[in-house]
Amino acid sequence: MAQGQAGGTPPSDAASHQGDAAPAPVFRPPRQPFLEVLGSLTQRRTVVLGVAGVIIFFAVWEVAHYTTPEEKQRFLPAVEQVVAEIAYLFAEKNFIADVGTSLYRIYASFFVASLIAVPLGVFMGCFVKARALISPTTGGWRYLPAASFAPLLLVWFGPTDFAKMALLFLGCFFFLVALILDNTLAVQRELIESGLTMGAKRRQVVGITFRAAAPAILDSMRNMIAVAWTYLVIAEIIVATDGIGAVMMRAARFLHVDIMMGGILTIGVLGVLTDISFRIASRLLFPYLRVRR
Amino acid sequence: MAVFGLGRTAAAQTGANAPVPGTPPLRANRVTKSYLKGSVIALDDVSFDVHANQVTAMIGPSGCGKTTMLRLMAGLEYPSRGDVTMFGQPIMGPGPERGMVFQAYTSFPWLTTRANIEYGLKLQGLAKAERRERAEHFLELVHLEGFANAYPAELSGGMKQRVSIARTLAQNPALLLLDEPFGALDAQVTWEMEEMIIEIIERENKTVVVVTHDIQEAIYLADRIIFYTRQPGRIKADLPMAFKEGRRFRKKEEMLVHPGYVDMERRLYAMMREEIRGRVS
Ligand SMILES: Nc1ncnc2c1ncn2[C@@H]1O[C@H](COP(=O)(O)OP(=O)(O)O)[C@@H](O)[C@H]1O
Numbered sequence A: 001m002a003q004g005q006a007g008g009t010p011p012s013d014a015a016s017h018q019g020d021a022a023p024a025p026v027f028r029p030p031r032q033p034f035l036e037v038l039g040s041l042t043q044r045r046t047v048v049l050g051v052a053g054v055i056i057f058f059a060v061w062e063v064a065h066y067t068t069p070e071e072k073q074r075f076l077p078a079v080e081q082v083v084a085e086i087a088y089l090f091a092e093k094n095f096i097a098d099v100g101t102s103l104y105r106i107y108a109s110f111f112v113a114s115l116i117a118v119p120l121g122v123f124m125g126c127f128v129k130a131r132a133l134i135s136p137t138t139g140g141w142r143y144l145p146a147a148s149f150a151p152l153l154l155v156w157f158g159p160t161d162f163a164k165m166a167l168l169f170l171g172c173f174f175f176l177v178a179l180i181l182d183n184t185l186a187v188q189r190e191l192i193e194s195g196l197t198m199g200a201k202r203r204q205v206v207g208i209t210f211r212a213a214a215p216a217i218l219d220s221m222r223n224m225i226a227v228a229w230t231y232l233v234i235a236e237i238i239v240a241t242d243g244i245g246a247v248m249m250r251a252a253r254f255l256h257v258d259i260m261m262g263g264i265l266t267i268g269v270l271g272v273l274t275d276i277s278f279r280i281a282s283r284l285l286f287p288y289l290r291v292r293r
Numbered sequence B: 001m002a003v004f005g006l007g008r009t010a011a012a013q014t015g016a017n018a019p020v021p022g023t024p025p026l027r028a029n030r031v032t033k034s035y036l037k038g039s040v041i042a043l044d045d046v047s048f049d050v051h052a053n054q055v056t057a058m059i060g061p062s063g064c065g066k067t068t069m070l071r072l073m074a075g076l077e078y079p080s081r082g083d084v085t086m087f088g089q090p091i092m093g094p095g096p097e098r099g100m101v102f103q104a105y106t107s108f109p110w111l112t113t114r115a116n117i118e119y120g121l122k123l124q125g126l127a128k129a130e131r132r133e134r135a136e137h138f139l140e141l142v143h144l145e146g147f148a149n150a151y152p153a154e155l156s157g158g159m160k161q162r163v164s165i166a167r168t169l170a171q172n173p174a175l176l177l178l179d180e181p182f183g184a185l186d187a188q189v190t191w192e193m194e195e196m197i198i199e200i201i202e203r204e205n206k207t208v209v210v211v212t213h214d215i216q217e218a219i220y221l222a223d224r225i226i227f228y229t230r231q232p233g234r235i236k237a238d239l240p241m242a243f244k245e246g247r248r249f250r251k252k253e254e255m256l257v258h259p260g261y262v263d264m265e266r267r268l269y270a271m272m273r274e275e276i277r278g279r280v281s
């Protein structure tokens, strides 16, 4: 265990050795095991490990495919088959239009949800009476399963885009409100009080609170849009003719497992890209968080 | 204030509530403040005046109600009984004529040092050129000229407090309220900041109320120390720093060798000992 530290007697008095010819030998700290508590990692190795994880995932999938008995392999297609199927869908089946439709549904409904949820959450976070009035209701809505609204929305609005987007909206809106309320309540009290002692009025106090909570709010939105993606397929089951979910449902009828898995994979990739865009947006919108001495 | 005094005094800002002639900048008048339906009495029938152009330090054991009293002065809370008046008018809420510096860092993270200092001036409706000019003055006053365009994340704890102090002074408050402003800083930075505060007070001639738990700091900064008893908070002693003979020490070490200082410190330690005896913090 005890390494390094050359022997010999220590100097009897405290002294600096700047004049000495040879510098002290380089100290070798103990090797970090893989599971190092409070360990550190270079950016390069972080990327390497992340990529390794993805490769391992696909490798396990691949192995699972080739160890499956041949007559059942079509229920678990190989990675390359799924990728080929995605390529085929894009090339021959105008899959890009379905992807576009799904993206539109997600982004439009999430945009509308945010447009209402952000001001509402901040409003409730700023004013305790508004919170007491509204929060129990919006909070309670989170426990109503959004998926079970699918048939109801179908009856109300028919097989329209609106019905699907309403479902996506219901799936994330109330959670979004609750998260943004928390983000707003987490704003340091003294920040607001110092605004008040500088002469800030109600409107400016709301502004300070919003600016202070904004980075956390964007983070909440990033997490919630992931949930919106999970509702996409459910929404597109409602008598859908287009969208990634509809393509997958059609494939299911004919047991085209490779198309179904291709759809899942496509949604996964789009979700990751969305996540990355939110992170980039956060960097651009809040550059002051990243400057460090 | 020496430099930009005209027009923006407490009287101008409180508007309709004209100051009553002959009344002190602040008066606590039989103030009682209780919390939790009266089960915690933070302050119990406390009365005193804060004198103009003096530094009043409030000191006492932890939980004696120092912060509570300062927040009542700031208008961030209201007394349960009695009242706190500013130039004779009861304080009915926070306002820019009573600037406050908190122990926690309160500079806005999304604004640069200069923009933080200009924030309060913008609220007061000052034109851009004048804002800029005043910001420069206060940047210089707190020795942050080189960090005008830095964000709080780029600043050390001491620098962040300098921003808060500059920002608060820039709004030209009639009263400067400081709640353990250096409580989160290490000893050497605290010492530099204390000397800076003395420098600022000498230059800007302010009425200051400072809360601290540090006996040495209180003696160094104050013209007068109000010592609170612990729970319920009452005034245990009201001590003018007579040994200073009306002057302030620019350097702290000048004070440390003064026999009057040594006596005062001993007295305050004895009081503190009395207050904490037999209690576990
Ligand atoms: N908002 C509050 N609710 C309940 N008790 C409080 C509140 N604020 C302060 N207190 C109590 O009042 C007493 C005085 O608090 P404070 O003024 O913060 O003391 P100090 O600043 O002297 O340490 C303490 O016992 C504290 O617990």
Ligand SMILES: [Mg+2]
Residues within 6 Å of the ligand: B066, B067, B180
């Ligand atoms: Mg306190």
